[in-house]
Amino acid sequence: MTREIDAVEAREILDNRLEPTLRVTVRTEDGTAGQADVPRGRSRGVHEAVDLRDGGDRYRGKGVKTAVRNVEERIEPALVGHSVTDQAGIDALLRELDGTPDGSNLGGNSLTGVSLAALKAGAKSHDLPLYRYLGGPAATTIPIPLVDLIEGGELGASGLPFQEHQIVPTGADSFGDAIRMCAEVYYELGDELAESHGESALSVGDEGGYTPATMTDPRDAFDSILDAVRACGYEDVFELGIDAAATHFHDPDDGTYRLADGTYTRGELLEFYAELEETYPLVSIEDPLEEDDFEGFATLSDRLDAQIVGDDLFVTNDERLRKGIDIGAGDALLCKINQVGTVSEAIEAVETARENGYAIQVSERSGQTADTWLAEVAVGLRAAQIKTGTTRSERTEQYNRLLEIEAECDGGYAAWPR
Numbered sequence: 001m002t003r004e005i006d007a008v009e010a011r012e013i014l015d016n017r018l019e020p021t022l023r024v025t026v027r028t029e030d031g032t033a034g035q036a037d038v039p040r041g042r043s044r045g046v047h048e049a050v051d052l053r054d055g056g057d058r059y060r061g062k063g064v065k066t067a068v069r070n071v072e073e074r075i076e077p078a079l080v081g082h083s084v085t086d087q088a089g090i091d092a093l094l095r096e097l098d099g100t101p102d103g104s105n106l107g108g109n110s111l112t113g114v115s116l117a118a119l120k121a122g123a124k125s126h127d128l129p130l131y132r133y134l135g136g137p138a139a140t141t142i143p144i145p146l147v148d149l150i151e152g153g154e155l156g157a158s159g160l161p162f163q164e165h166q167i168v169p170t171g172a173d174s175f176g177d178a179i180r181m182c183a184e185v186y187y188e189l190g191d192e193l194a195e196s197h198g199e200s201a202l203s204v205g206d207e208g209g210y211t212p213a214t215m216t217d218p219r220d221a222f223d224s225i226l227d228a229v230r231a232c233g234y235e236d237v238f239e240l241g242i243d244a245a246a247t248h249f250h251d252p253d254d255g256t257y258r259l260a261d262g263t264y265t266r267g268e269l270l271e272f273y274a275e276l277e278e279t280y281p282l283v284s285i286e287d288p289l290e291e292d293d294f295e296g297f298a299t300l301s302d303r304l305d306a307q308i309v310g311d312d313l314f315v316t317n318d319e320r321l322r323k324g325i326d327i328g329a330g331d332a333l334l335c336k337i338n339q340v341g342t343v344s345e346a347i348e349a350v351e352t353a354r355e356n357g358y359a360i361q362v363s364e365r366s367g368q369t370a371d372t373w374l375a376e377v378a379v380g381l382r383a384a385q386i387k388t389g390t391t392r393s394e395r396t397e398q399y400n401r402l403l404e405i406e407a408e409c410d411g412g413y414a415a416w417p418r
């Protein structure tokens, strides 16, 4: 079979926010095609690969025509003739062509799109589902979802400073059961919020979680969620998580953090997390501090039992992850391929995490399409955790694909946390 790349095409499409993004297709000589959509973050870390936008890195409708051109004029000629199953070679070539550490020359979005499309074409050329191509016969475990029931911060119009208030079905027996129980809690919570905060609380944020405008205290979010969990009789199934996304309420001028009830020093915020862990069944805290505070992450990892997840801190970058591992910062890697650029670089970070006992949480971006590579990659990388939002079809499609994979490979349900 001829597995050489014959063509690499790109076009501008729209994500769930009507923002332009890239769709890349890699074709091989025998007619196999792999197509992948590139996701896009809104609460992005400063150390992420550059997301190339025409006219600058802003949200509002800016196109990705330059990134499209880069794929077709600069990447395609270099990749034609290359074996599509040589993922490491393709990714190394992409990095070499770009020649910058942050992907700013060709665009991190171009690199991610081509890398993922090649991965998908490689899987097809072997006639394997993507998760099996990536993870081999051992890839049969379905990750535990961290489901964002109430949104705040940059992603929801509630008054809450933290970006995500999650339920974590650590006590479920299967993925199918887990997601069904999540849905029941979601609807119970909706009834309660509509009563306590009015029908407008049922508006959803970028990831499909509720956004009660008058809710400002994370403890109220947890109390409402736990009430819903209890009303459903699932106290033994669910624990709680947050993505604080603290960079986005941090004031770099004086180093303080702004929550709804006032300004917190770094020390006061650390105490607040400790208090939350004492009061609630909190098992996961993502980005509790700003994106360069490795020492603060280490202090929390040491002090709390909850896993501390590095998103903006590590940006799926092996070097930053190793820096964290050296001083004990964090307990889990958030894995977002487009933060770092290529599939191979994300795999490198995942392997480092695994070798060092860090948990792996494969994550959505707030801007996505219905492309389900995320679900495939989570199983393929043998991650025990996935974060892919709540309602909205670009999120539920990931769950649908995980349900299919669970049935396809008679998959087991992951154990918390790794």
Ligand SMILES: O=C(O)[C@@H](CO)OP(=O)(O)O
Binding pocket: 040, 041, 042, 043, 044, 045, 163, 207, 243, 245, 311, 363, 364, 365, 366, 367
């Ligand atoms: O902070 C995050 O973890 C994400 C996704 O949940 O947000 P964004 O994609 O906007 O960076």
Ligand SMILES: [Mg+2]
Binding pocket: 243, 245, 286, 287, 311, 312
């Ligand atoms: Mg985050």
